[in-house]
Amino acid sequence: MKANYQRGGGQSMNAMLQQAQRMQEEMAALQEDLDGREYEVSAGGGAVTVKINGKKQILALDIQPEVVDPDDIETLSDILVAAVNEAIKRVEDTNNAEMSKMTGALGMPGIPGLF
Template identity: 45%
Template sequence: MGGFNLNEMMAAAKQHAEELQKKMAQTVIEATAGGGSVTVKMNGQKQLLSIKIDPEVVKSGDVEMLQDLVTAAVNEGSRRVDQAMQSNLSGMMGGMGLPGF
């Protein structure tokens, strides 16, 4: 009789978690704000890899606007990392045959 084996399920969950961490570490997300005035790249661990700022934004001298654009781009990048994580997690959990995934 094929019973429920908690140890096997836990081992599979651990393996899937390790795979997810590796995949997210290799993931690079790009996000923009201000119509492309500020672009950020962030990895799947939410580490900021780069920021590009259009020189025209700097020329305006509006520091508050630039700060807002950088904040918006970083927040968008973080949101996209969360989406990628959720998408990957759902795919992996679905493969485990768990209800609700």
């Protein structure tokens, strides 16, 4: 069975494919940019600082000596968890905002599941 494509009033198939390829290239470039970004987040009043990249990989974890108390490891653990979670949230929020800008500009707002 032969497919019937209407050409009147719309873009040609070739033009649509070219536009889709451009969009794919722009999104790949944005993703590469986002992956290369670095973020620094502190928790516990600066007791712990996490450096993370756009791929959500921890690059550095700095702990101030005064927060290390062998009798209270739980507090240090809580601060570490808070710092890492906030760092991940910052990456996700930035990635989502930047992708939303791009997809909105392309006339495709709210594409779920991009990240």
